[in-house]
Amino acid sequence: MSKFSSVAxxxxxxxxxxxxxxxxxxxxxxxxxxxxxxxxQWHLAIADKKLTVTPGxxxxxxxxxxxxAADYLSMVNREADPMQMFMQxxxxxxxxxxxxxxxxxxxxx
Numbered sequence: 716m717s718k719f720s721s722v723a724x725x726x727x728x729x730x731x732x733x734x735x736x737x738x739x740x741x742x743x744x745x746x747x748x749x750x751x752x753x754x755x756q757w758h759l760a761i762a763d764k765k766l767t768v769t770p771g772x773x774x775x776x777x778x779x780x781x782x783x784a785a786d787y788l789s790m791v792n793r794e795a796d797p798m799q800m801f802m803q804x805x806x807x808x809x810x811x812x813x814x815x816x817x818x819x820x821x822x823x824x
Contacts, residue, residue, distance in 0.1 A: 718792045722753050722784050725791050725824065726768060732823045735764035743814055746776035747787075754784040761821070778814035781807040791824045 719725045738761050745759040758773035759766060782790070786805045789795040797819060800806045808815045 719788055719824070722749050722755065722787055725787070726757055728824075729759070729768050729822060730766055733766040734821055734823055735766075737817070737821045738764050738766070741817070743777040743811070744773045744775070745814055745818065746773050746779040748772075748779060748781040749784050749787050750781070751784040754787075776810060778811045779809040780815055780818070781809070 742762045743760075745761065747757045747759070749755055749757075755770065756772050758769055758771065758776060760769070760773075782800070782805060786795070786800060790797050790800060790806070797806060797815075801808065806815075
């Protein structure tokens with residue numbers, strides 16, 4: 716699978732690469748706050764094994780993931796371990812930590 720070169724590229728394919736069976740029983744809003752060059756805010760609404768990706772901030776997300784655009788790309792390109800990045804303070808998670816752990820499994824990135 717080719718590597719992503721921008722956060723926008725990842726966001727563009729999220730719906731197509733969503734694995735609904737991995738989101739069974741989940742009803743949540745995940746907020747992505749990506750800082751730095753090429754970053755932005757998006758929220759992912761997951762309900763009934765469906766995904767909706769919307770630009771901007773959600774009013775009451777169940778989980779917020781904050782990190783730099785460069786670190787986000789390293790994570791989705793599997794060049795860096797998400798748990799190690801969290802321990803190093805490169806990834807900040809607010810709200811339901813278990814949702815952050817499930818995120819990588821819900822997408823074929």
